[in-house]
Amino acid sequence: MKQFFEFVKKECFHIFRDRRTLIILFGMPVVLIVLFGFAITNEIRHARVAVLDYSQDALSHGLVNKITASTYFDLAENLRSEKDILPAFRKGDIRMVIVIPNGFSRDFIRERKASIQLLTDASDPNTATTLINYANAIIGRYQQEQTNLQHLPLTIHPEVRMVYNPMLKSVFLFVPGVMTLILMLVCAMMTSITITREKELGTMEILLVSPLRPMLIIAGKVVPYVLLSFFISIIILCLGSWIFGMPVKGSILLLLSACGLFCLTALSLGILISSLTNSQQTAMMVSMMGLLLPTILLSGFVYPIESMPVPLQIVSNILPAKWFIIILKDIMLKGSGLRQIALPMGILGGMTCFFLIVSLRKFKIRLS
Amino acid sequence: MRTIFFILQKEFLQIFRNKSMLPIIFVVPVVQLLVLAFATNYEIRNLSIDIVDHDGGNWSQQLKGKLLSSGYFTLNRQTTDKAAFDDLEANTADLILTIPRHFERDLVRGNEAKVQLLVNAINGSKAGLAAGYAQSILGDFNRRIRMEWLALDEDDAPSHFDTSFRYWFNPGLNYKFFMVPGILVVLVTLIGAFLSGMNIVKEKEMGTIEQLNVTPIRKFHFIIGKLLPFWIIALFELAFGLMVGKLVFNLPFAGSLGWIFLFAAVYLLVMLGLGLLISTFTETQQQAMFITWFFLIICILMSGLFTPIESMPGWAQHITQFNPVAYFVKVIRMVMLKGSGWVDIRQYLFIMIAFAAVLNAVAVWNYRKTA
Amino acid sequence: MTQSAITTTALTKRFGNFIATNAITFDVAQGEIFGFLGANGAGKTTAMRMLCGLLRPSSGEARVAGFDIYTQTEKIKQRIGYMSQKFSLYEDLTVKENIRFYGGIYGLSNRQIRDKTADLLQRLSLEQEGNMLVKALPLGWKQKLAFSIAVIHDPSIVFLDEPTGGVDPITRRQFWDLIYESAAKGVTIFVTTHYMDEAEYCNRISIMVDGKIKALDTPAALKKQYGADTMNEVFLQLARAKS
Numbered sequence: 001m002k003q004f005f006e007f008v009k010k011e012c013f014h015i016f017r018d019r020r021t022l023i024i025l026f027g028m029p030v031v032l033i034v035l036f037g038f039a040i041t042n043e044i045r046h047a048r049v050a051v052l053d054y055s056q057d058a059l060s061h062g063l064v065n066k067i068t069a070s071t072y073f074d075l076a077e078n079l080r081s082e083k084d085i086l087p088a089f090r091k092g093d094i095r096m097v098i099v100i101p102n103g104f105s106r107d108f109i110r111e112r113k114a115s116i117q118l119l120t121d122a123s124d125p126n127t128a129t130t131l132i133n134y135a136n137a138i139i140g141r142y143q144q145e146q147t148n149l150q151h152l153p154l155t156i157h158p159e160v161r162m163v164y165n166p167m168l169k170s171v172f173l174f175v176p177g178v179m180t181l182i183l184m185l186v187c188a189m190m191t192s193i194t195i196t197r198e199k200e201l202g203t204m205e206i207l208l209v210s211p212l213r214p215m216l217i218i219a220g221k222v223v224p225y226v227l228l229s230f231f232i233s234i235i236i237l238c239l240g241s242w243i244f245g246m247p248v249k250g251s252i253l254l255l256l257s258a259c260g261l262f263c264l265t266a267l268s269l270g271i272l273i274s275s276l277t278n279s280q281q282t283a284m285m286v287s288m289m290g291l292l293l294p295t296i297l298l299s300g301f302v303y304p305i306e307s308m309p310v311p312l313q314i315v316s317n318i319l320p321a322k323w324f325i326i327i328l329k330d331i332m333l334k335g336s337g338l339r340q341i342a343l344p345m346g347i348l349g350g351m352t353c354f355f356l357i358v359s360l361r362k363f364k365i366r367l368s
Numbered sequence: 369m370r371t372i373f374f375i376l377q378k379e380f381l382q383i384f385r386n387k388s389m390l391p392i393i394f395v396v397p398v399v400q401l402l403v404l405a406f407a408t409n410y411e412i413r414n415l416s417i418d419i420v421d422h423d424g425g426n427w428s429q430q431l432k433g434k435l436l437s438s439g440y441f442t443l444n445r446q447t448t449d450k451a452a453f454d455d456l457e458a459n460t461a462d463l464i465l466t467i468p469r470h471f472e473r474d475l476v477r478g479n480e481a482k483v484q485l486l487v488n489a490i491n492g493s494k495a496g497l498a499a500g501y502a503q504s505i506l507g508d509f510n511r512r513i514r515m516e517w518l519a520l521d522e523d524d525a526p527s528h529f530d531t532s533f534r535y536w537f538n539p540g541l542n543y544k545f546f547m548v549p550g551i552l553v554v555l556v557t558l559i560g561a562f563l564s565g566m567n568i569v570k571e572k573e574m575g576t577i578e579q580l581n582v583t584p585i586r587k588f589h590f591i592i593g594k595l596l597p598f599w600i601i602a603l604f605e606l607a608f609g610l611m612v613g614k615l616v617f618n619l620p621f622a623g624s625l626g627w628i629f630l631f632a633a634v635y636l637l638v639m640l641g642l643g644l645l646i647s648t649f650t651e652t653q654q655q656a657m658f659i660t661w662f663f664l665i666i667c668i669l670m671s672g673l674f675t676p677i678e679s680m681p682g683w684a685q686h687i688t689q690f691n692p693v694a695y696f697v698k699v700i701r702m703v704m705l706k707g708s709g710w711v712d713i714r715q716y717l718f719i720m721i722a723f724a725a726v727l728n729a730v731a732v733w734n735y736r737k738t739a
Numbered sequence: 740m741t742q743s744a745i746t747t748t749a750l751t752k753r754f755g756n757f758i759a760t761n762a763i764t765f766d767v768a769q770g771e772i773f774g775f776l777g778a779n780g781a782g783k784t785t786a787m788r789m790l791c792g793l794l795r796p797s798s799g800e801a802r803v804a805g806f807d808i809y810t811q812t813e814k815i816k817q818r819i820g821y822m823s824q825k826f827s828l829y830e831d832l833t834v835k836e837n838i839r840f841y842g843g844i845y846g847l848s849n850r851q852i853r854d855k856t857a858d859l860l861q862r863l864s865l866e867q868e869g870n871m872l873v874k875a876l877p878l879g880w881k882q883k884l885a886f887s888i889a890v891i892h893d894p895s896i897v898f899l900d901e902p903t904g905g906v907d908p909i910t911r912r913q914f915w916d917l918i919y920e921s922a923a924k925g926v927t928i929f930v931t932t933h934y935m936d937e938a939e940y941c942n943r944i945s946i947m948v949d950g951k952i953k954a955l956d957t958p959a960a961l962k963k964q965y966g967a968d969t970m971n972e973v974f975l976q977l978a979r980a981k982s
Binding site: 020021024025027028031032035036038039043044045046047048087089090091092095108109112113114115116117118119120122123124125126127128129131132133135136139143144147154155156157158159160161162163172173180185190193194197200201277280281282284285286288289290293297298308309312315324326329333334335336338 | 386393394396397403404406407442456457458459475476479480481482483484485486487488489490493495496499502503504506509510513514517518524527528529530531532533534535536540541542543545546558563566567570574619642643650652653654655657658659661662665666669670678679680681684698701702705706707708709712
């Protein structure tokens with residue numbers, strides 16, 4: 001056992017000597033959390049619109065002012081004719097063009113109906129739809145102001161309550177996501193690369209002939225990463241709760257043990273990858289293409305699992321990240337206890353055992 | 369020039385001899401492209417809804433029918449308040465619609481009535497969209513029953529705006545048309561920045577670089593010989609990806625492919641320069657990989673690929689001006705979907721050329737044959 | 740001066756406070772086999788790396804093949820061959836591909852490369868293995884191949900940094916045959932080693948201790964000077980003197 005600790009110490013030295021990696025290791029969660037918390041949102045604000053107003057009367061000016069005064073839209077330019085629309089879109093920045101035909105207020109008063117055309121750049125379909133919804137709502141309000149019709153008969157008032165996250169903060173989704181991502185990176189990717197590195201440099205053989213048992217060597221290589229990633233997850237949790245007020249409604253102890261469990265799962269995945277690959281480049285590409293991208297994209301962290309086609313929804317079940325995110329969200333936002341999260345915890349545990357058994361087999365084959 | 373040829377020959381031999389590299393370069397990206405294109409989907413459909421109907425009247429039936437036939441919602445179950453809330457807790461329901469007792473009576477007698485929507489808002493944007501859809505369906509429903517009840521005619525309606533909308537460039541609102549070009553950018557970026565940098569660091573780690581450093585090889589030749597293979601592979605990958613995109617997703621090619629490849633060619637110089645720069649100050653592949661990953665993840669997240677750049681705060685938008693990924697994502701979408709041409713993309717191309725020049729100059733200057 | 744392949748005057752390299760090579764001065768004549776001995780960490784590799792243009796000296800002067808090691812490193816590189824203690828051929832290329840690559844880098848013509856390849860394979864009796872990956876060769880063969888490739892462009896000086904580490908005595912003997920062969924053609928050999936029996940093969944040797952040259956002469960003269968029977972004893976006396 002003493003030899004084992006010596007070995008762990010040596011591995012720790014390796015990690016701590018590499019300042020650059022260490023800085024990034026601790027800097028990355030901070031940067032990611034800040035980016036997700038402040039910079040990356042799905043809300044659309046300050047979309048640039050162009051206006052093609054053939055009427056140029058009080059009513060049309062009022063409408064344009066109303067639309068561009070909102071935080072959703074910024075007036076980018078006034079167009080002169082329909083010929084200008086296509087080039088304006090092609091330049092890239094204009095998201096929507098509002099076309100107001102001739103005789104706008106005349107039609108509104110005499111015909112009781114005035115048309116407005118909204119042209120959107122639907123190369124980004126979601127933004128396009130959302131912008132149309134926003135614009136419609138603003139136009140509706142403007143119409144009500146103009147007609148002074150405050151009270152419509154038979155009105156249904158929808159009363160919307162956002163449960164668990166009343167402010168619709170995307171941070172609540174991103175904090176668990178970032179945590180999963182970093183743990184995946186540190187545990188799975190870094191360990192698979194360290195182990196393949198030893199293989200590539202031929203030092204693995206030297207270690208394998210040492211009196212330490214092979215499993216202990218592997219354990220010794222990964223223990224520092226476990227400590228590191230555990231420490232990092234605590235940093236992320238603190239950042240999340242101090243800067244963004246991310247609540248932890250459930251038990252902290254449960255949360256930490258879930259983190260520990262996930263670290264183990266990710267580590268066993270890393271070991272599995274390293275037992276299957278022989279070069280660092282391969283290990284890295286496998287971890288990146290096979291683990292990180294799916295973790296970002298298929299775990300429900302950025303894109304909702306519900307909108308994926310069924311085969312992908314099924315595939316998403318084999319990603320440990322999906323289950324870990326579920327656990328995190330349940331504990332932190334809903335305050336669930338062990339009973340509610342028993343299923344995902346069990347799945348993670350099962351996956352860990354599976355990965356370990358498979359990689360143990362692989363290592364044995366190599367050794368015999 | 370002959371030296372470059374010899375290095376190229378050696379690099380290609382090594383790349384194609386590595387059994388696990390080939391699938392990584394050729395198969396994995398295609399799989400990724402296919403999987404990601406389906407995964408990165410923000411169309412919210414099939415939100416599962418619990419309905420608690422305390423009224424049970426004709427109108428509430430109609431309202432339910434309208435919600436469920438919209439395509440956005442599928443009924444989880446119709447149940448009681450308590451059970452519905454449990455479903456929300458257990459994630460089996462995304463939202464609950466509660467229609468109160470005397471809904472119809474209140475509406476007719478009191479001219480107004482309430483319905484309640486409880487939305488699981490942990491995923492804020494999803495919740496926002498869900499609530500938005502539900503509200504707009506409710507609004508439609510409201511207008512219809514009002515017309516019916518008051519027997520109003522369209523012409524008797526008060527003055528109103530008649531808003532029509534057009535979705536240009538992507539009338540079918542196909543989200544994949546938007547995402548696939550962006551994903552292609554990511555794949556090309558990964559090849560460009562990662563493999564090139566790792567490749568040089570690998571020679572350092574193996575010690576072979578020392579052998580090269582005592583040869584009279586010019587560092588300029590060495591660098592070109594090292595980077596060119598990945599430039600070629602990445603461009604090939606782009607062509608391959610575009611082909612897959614055309615065959616599988618029927619991607620539109622509104623603009624000229626020439627502009628895309630021209631831009632990609634310059635863009636790749638930027639990425640290769642980045643890989644090279646990182647390789648000059650790292651010693652092991654692990655370090656190089658990790659540092660590259662750090663920069664790339666930031667570049668990709670802030671590229672406007674997943675979320676619009678306009679919605680970022682001002683400081684973040686300023687940062688994206690230095691993000692090469694953002695330019696390529698923008699340009700490839702502009703050219704493919706909107707048919708933008710030289711006039712529209714030239715300023716971005718010039719920026720890209722400037723980036724490439726600066727990054728490569730710094731990298732070459734930083735690269736030393738001596739320790 | 741033109742007779743010397745290498746001359747150094749007070750060549751020094753510092754890494755921070757640590758002085759790896761402390762003002763070493765020596766001359767190596769054209770065609771000589773010069774042994775550079777020392778314990779691990781004595782500064783041999785640092786000195787050699789400076790002479791090869793891989794490392795910039797902190798102070799002192801040196802000329803290799805008549806060129807200054809500060810300003811004319813690229814000229815030097817045209818005229819030297821180098822083989823490091825780390826095995827430095829590409830393991831994932833075949834024997835022929837490695838020869839072709841390095842030949843190309845040194846600017847040999849295609850014809851020269853072809854002739855050299857045939858000649859080299861024949862001399863090493865590797866004709867059968869020409870298309871095998873280097874990875875699959877035994878270590879001793881790899882080392883011989885590495886040496887042959889290091890002299891593929893007929894350099895006037897070859898630097899060998901512990902070329903025979905981990906190789907069996909028979910292969911070492913064969914390796915030295917290759918060295919003698921080159922030396923007979925007038926190539927200057929600059930070799931570091933810590934095998935003392937190899938030291939006896941050299942025309943002259945220098946022994947480094949703690950960054951300084953403690954002794955420099957022919958093996959016979961050194962043995963006489965220190966009253967020892969073998970180079971091993973000479974070396975042990977010098978190394979002990981330091982502590």
